[in-house]
Amino acid sequence: MIEYGTVKRIKKNNTARVIITRHEMCGDCKACELGTSKKTMSVDAKNDINAKVGDKVALEMEFANFMKASGVAYGFPLIGFLLGIFIGYAIAPMFHLNEVYSGFFGGLILMFCAYGIIHLMDRRGRFGKDKYEPVITNVIDPNNNLLLNKYAKSETSEDEQ
Known part of the structure; x- marks a missing residue:
């Protein structure tokens, strides 16, 4: 499963706080934000590629x-x-x-x-946090990626509001 987001903060232990824009597939259930009306959600992800604050990134988590x-x-x-x-x-x-x-x-x-x-x-760590933590796999330039043009436009319109 791949999601796209923006790095907002670099944290300890080689992790980063990433803001992800919810897409149409999520619908209106809002379960991930417990009923808020926000179109974004934040997640902590492994930052093995040393992404910096403000970078547009791709996050992956194994589907299984x-x-x-x-x-x-x-x-x-x-x-x-x-x-x-x-x-x-x-x-x-x-x-x-x-x-x-x-x-x-x-x-x-x-x-x-x-x-x-x-x-x-x-x-208590019984679920093995490393298995279920998303990983930043790529830094992306949305201006040069046709697939992300919609993502980049939706994020800039939210920042303006």
Whole structure:
């Protein structure tokens, strides 16, 4: 998976903060920015080619690793939610509770528990950060690249606003 962005800051440990413009394929779900209306998002990427602040760059992440990360981020909480629904629905009669509410709240509880476990595992480095971190692969001149003309125009119009 390749994305294009602009280096905004050079950080320690050979990484750079890159601002990426969301493209049409992202649609309007805004999940990556938690519902904000911004058209850009920032990401930390390995900077092995020593890109400088202001450089237009190409970022890559292996598709298999992207899918694994998506599976962890969305699959585990979904499984937790569904499991919580079934458990809540099953134990509701034992405690004389409404099955629908019990299942729903059981699903929410296990879903948030799954997010908490993912967060703790991530902080402890269980997912191997290097595998899922994007890498700056190329510095690009948008004026000489026909494929990026649309990208360059959209970024300059956002900077003017």
